[in-house]
Amino acid sequence: MGRTAGYGAYAARRLGYGVVLVVGITLVAFVLTHLVPSNPALVYAGLHPNPAQIARARQILGLDKPLYMQYLLFLRGLATGAWGISITTHGSVFQNVMTFLPPTLELVFFATLESMVLGVLLGVWASERPDGVADVAVRVLGAGLVSMPAFWLALLLQIVFFGQLHLLPLTGEYGGAYVLTARTITGFPLLDAALSHQWGLVGDELRHLVLPSLALAAYSIGLVARMTRATMLDALGTDYIRLAVANGVRRRRIYFRYALKNAIAPTLTVLGLTFAYSLTGDFFVEQIFFWNGLGSYSVHAIDNLDIAAVMGVLVVVSLAYTVVNLAVDLIRALFDPRLLVE
Amino acid sequence: MGVSQPVLAVRDLSVQLEGRAGTLNLLDRVALTVARGEVVAVVGETGSGKTLTGMAALGFFPARARVQGSVRVDGVELVPPTPQALAAVRGRRVAVVPQNPSTALNPVFTVGQQLGELLLTHRRLRSLRERREAALSLLREVELPRPAALLNAYPHELSGGMQQRVLIAMALACEPELVVADEPTTALDATTQAQILRLVLRLRAERGLALLWITHDLGVAAHLADRVVVLYAGKVMEDGPVAAVLGSPRHPYTRAVIDSLPGGGRRVRDIRSLPGDLPSPAALPAGCRFHPRCPMRFDPCAGTEPLLRLVGDGHAVACHRYDAPSTTAGGAPLP
Ligand SMILES: Nc1ncnc2c1ncn2[C@@H]1O[C@H](COP(=O)(O)OP(=O)(O)O)[C@@H](O)[C@H]1O
Ligand code: SF4
Ligand SMILES: [Mg+2]
Numbered sequence: 001m002g003r004t005a006g007y008g009a010y011a012a013r014r015l016g017y018g019v020v021l022v023v024g025i026t027l028v029a030f031v032l033t034h035l036v037p038s039n040p041a042l043v044y045a046g047l048h049p050n051p052a053q054i055a056r057a058r059q060i061l062g063l064d065k066p067l068y069m070q071y072l073l074f075l076r077g078l079a080t081g082a083w084g085i086s087i088t089t090h091g092s093v094f095q096n097v098m099t100f101l102p103p104t105l106e107l108v109f110f111a112t113l114e115s116m117v118l119g120v121l122l123g124v125w126a127s128e129r130p131d132g133v134a135d136v137a138v139r140v141l142g143a144g145l146v147s148m149p150a151f152w153l154a155l156l157l158q159i160v161f162f163g164q165l166h167l168l169p170l171t172g173e174y175g176g177a178y179v180l181t182a183r184t185i186t187g188f189p190l191l192d193a194a195l196s197h198q199w200g201l202v203g204d205e206l207r208h209l210v211l212p213s214l215a216l217a218a219y220s221i222g223l224v225a226r227m228t229r230a231t232m233l234d235a236l237g238t239d240y241i242r243l244a245v246a247n248g249v250r251r252r253r254i255y256f257r258y259a260l261k262n263a264i265a266p267t268l269t270v271l272g273l274t275f276a277y278s279l280t281g282d283f284f285v286e287q288i289f290f291w292n293g294l295g296s297y298s299v300h301a302i303d304n305l306d307i308a309a310v311m312g313v314l315v316v317v318s319l320a321y322t323v324v325n326l327a328v329d330l331i332r333a334l335f336d337p338r339l340l341v342e
Numbered sequence: 343m344g345v346s347q348p349v350l351a352v353r354d355l356s357v358q359l360e361g362r363a364g365t366l367n368l369l370d371r372v373a374l375t376v377a378r379g380e381v382v383a384v385v386g387e388t389g390s391g392k393t394l395t396g397m398a399a400l401g402f403f404p405a406r407a408r409v410q411g412s413v414r415v416d417g418v419e420l421v422p423p424t425p426q427a428l429a430a431v432r433g434r435r436v437a438v439v440p441q442n443p444s445t446a447l448n449p450v451f452t453v454g455q456q457l458g459e460l461l462l463t464h465r466r467l468r469s470l471r472e473r474r475e476a477a478l479s480l481l482r483e484v485e486l487p488r489p490a491a492l493l494n495a496y497p498h499e500l501s502g503g504m505q506q507r508v509l510i511a512m513a514l515a516c517e518p519e520l521v522v523a524d525e526p527t528t529a530l531d532a533t534t535q536a537q538i539l540r541l542v543l544r545l546r547a548e549r550g551l552a553l554l555w556i557t558h559d560l561g562v563a564a565h566l567a568d569r570v571v572v573l574y575a576g577k578v579m580e581d582g583p584v585a586a587v588l589g590s591p592r593h594p595y596t597r598a599v600i601d602s603l604p605g606g607g608r609r610v611r612d613i614r615s616l617p618g619d620l621p622s623p624a625a626l627p628a629g630c631r632f633h634p635r636c637p638m639r640f641d642p643c644a645g646t647e648p649l650l651r652l653v654g655d656g657h658a659v660a661c662h663r664y665d666a667p668s669t670t671a672g673g674a675p676l677p
Contacts, residue, residue: 238445239440239442239445239446240445240446240447240448240449241448243438243440243446243509243512244448244459245432246400246402246432246433246437246438247432247433247437247438247460247463247512247513247516248429248432248433248434248460248464248516249433249459249460249463250463253459253463257459258448258451261450261451262448262449262450265450335450336449336450337449337450337496337498338449338450338496338498
């Protein structure tokens with residue numbers, strides 16, 4: 001009944017919104033960074049530059065052109081990977097970003113996985129008996145996780161699991177023993193370790209991932225758990241679930257097939273929204289855990305008013321945010337066909 | 343297990359809730375019987391306890407309610423509703439056609455998936471092809487056009503009448519002995535309603551289904567039912583063959599309802615139009631709970647509660663006018 005056509009049109013519409021969003025974000029970011037009262041050419045040209053050196057630096061950085069030209073050039077460069085030159089690393093911003101992005105993506109991937117699995121399980125568990133022991137426990141835990149700042153939780157986790165229990169490593173992506181053997185193939189540390197069959201390194205990296213990913217995921221875990229609980233209870237109270245119960249559908253099927261499918265769409269939306277939060281949380285978490293990713297790179301870039309680098313990071317982050325929310329919309333519509341009707 | 347064992351036997355069913363306003367007497371010693379293949383209509387004003395009675399046949403009672411008496415389906419006792427009894431009854435022996443078709447279908451599953459779930463649960467059709475075949479034949483049985491396309495349709499793509507037919511097909515998928523239908527045509531327009539009633543009559547004749555049909559529409563009851571049970575404020579007022587209850591009603595409440603209807607009392611329609619108010623379950627009148635509104639009340643009515651008494655073949659009435667002559671000094675049977 002016209003479902004595939006409906007889905008195609010829906011996907012195209014979402015994609016259109018995504019493109020508009022990215023362009024808008026680059027524009028805003030560009031304008032904002034150019035309002036910062038600073039002179040990047042001075043920073044680029046080094047200590048005590050003479051006027052000729054400054055002029056040369058302005059030329060290299062393209063700062064002598066009109067603003068709209070700078071933006072158009074920036075957009076063209078964006079598409080071709082010419083993202084400008086970082087005034088702190090003196091290298092290509094695109095190269096920098098491609099180097100620092102993969103470790104961050106691995107971290108965010110695990111954090112998202114944790115919020116999805118733990119959040120949904122906790123939420124379903126709590127919904128089984130409203131006001132029961134599990135429900136109260138999950139609600140208290142959820143409120144705690146949602147209201148605890150990422151950096152605070154990060155420090156707490158370090159104190160408990162490293163300081164007290166000696167169970168997990170304090171910082172870094174892997175232990176010092178692997179410095180010489182770790183290879184770079186794709187740039188994704190965990191993937192590279194697996195590709196080069198260094199299973200010891202894989203295990204070590206996973207151990208290093210536990211604390212930062214949990215610190216990053218905490219907020220979403222709490223939010224997803226609360227959301228899942230609420231939407232499960234809503235779903236379980238609907239006429240159609242009550243009819244399924246009346247018609248003798250088994251309890252387990254009711255929970256994990258019926259109610260969960262009804263509850264998953266709003267939960268996905270929450271995951272998409274908390275993704276933005278994870279990215280800002282990532283800045284703190286990477287600093288605290290000495291994680292060599294985009295967060296650390298950005299903090300450094302901001303410290304040094306490295307406009308090109310900040311712009312690069314902004315573009316990547318907004319792109320990632322747009323892609324994730326686009327994916328959420330597309331997946332949601334698979335679970336709930338009503339979304340195709342607008 | 344005798345041949346004559348009824349599908350549904352409700353005996354002295356009382357449901358009470360402790361509320362802030364005191365005890366709510368939602369159902370009071372309700373009794374009703376549905377024999378195999380029989381259609382029993384439960385009629386009453388909104389709030390009279392029709393839905394509570396119908397849901398009791400599936401072992402649904404309000405949370406924290408005090409439930410007394412007995413509800414037996416095929417001899418399986420549902421008071422108290424043990425998991426085993428519920429598993430033996432819900433879907434297996436009794437299925438439901440709910441009131442509001444637009445909210446009773448799960449919006450995120452196709453018609454085929456929702457039928458398939460019940461076919462898997464109750465007919466143990468493990469292969470997708472078997473379920474598809476069975477679902478198709480059910481959709482044809484409820485006279486839905488283009489059944490193959492319908493299998494992949496989502497509920498929001500169907501009209502109200504089609505949704506109700508799908509819900510009837512879902513009830514049939516369970517292969518129950520009794521279907522509880524709670525005002526299943528109220529949300530539909532008159533034409534669609536008439537079509538659904540025709541369909542139900544046909545299915546009933548073909549499958550020998552027993553029906554507990556809940557309605558406030560006396561016209562529907564007259565059209566469909568073998569027997570009618572009249573509820574008033576959680577209590578059975580009159581119970582008997584449809585011709586007797588609607589043709590020559592004995593209880594003053596039933597009479598008042600029929601007389602108050604437009605068309606001179608013979609064109610029976612909607613019970614909602616009766617003047618006056620249903621008493622609240624928190625403050626039921628003493629004696630006969632209908633006495634404040636009753637045009638026929640006399641001495642004993644405000645003091646003692648009338649019990650159901652047989653006044654004809656399978657026809658019972660709860661009214662002091664029909665008490666045995668020795669106990670009804672001053673009261674004379676109605677003409
Ligand atoms: N779960 C419940 N909790 C409290 N009161 C209820 C509940 N279910 C029904 N009632 C009350 O019981 C009475 C009968 O309700 P119901 O069976 O739904 O009536 P009907 O279907 O005839 O309109 C009403 O007064 C209603 O408010
Ligand atoms: S018992 Fe009395 S008040 Fe009640 S219906 Fe009969 S006559 Fe009316
Ligand atoms: Mg009702």
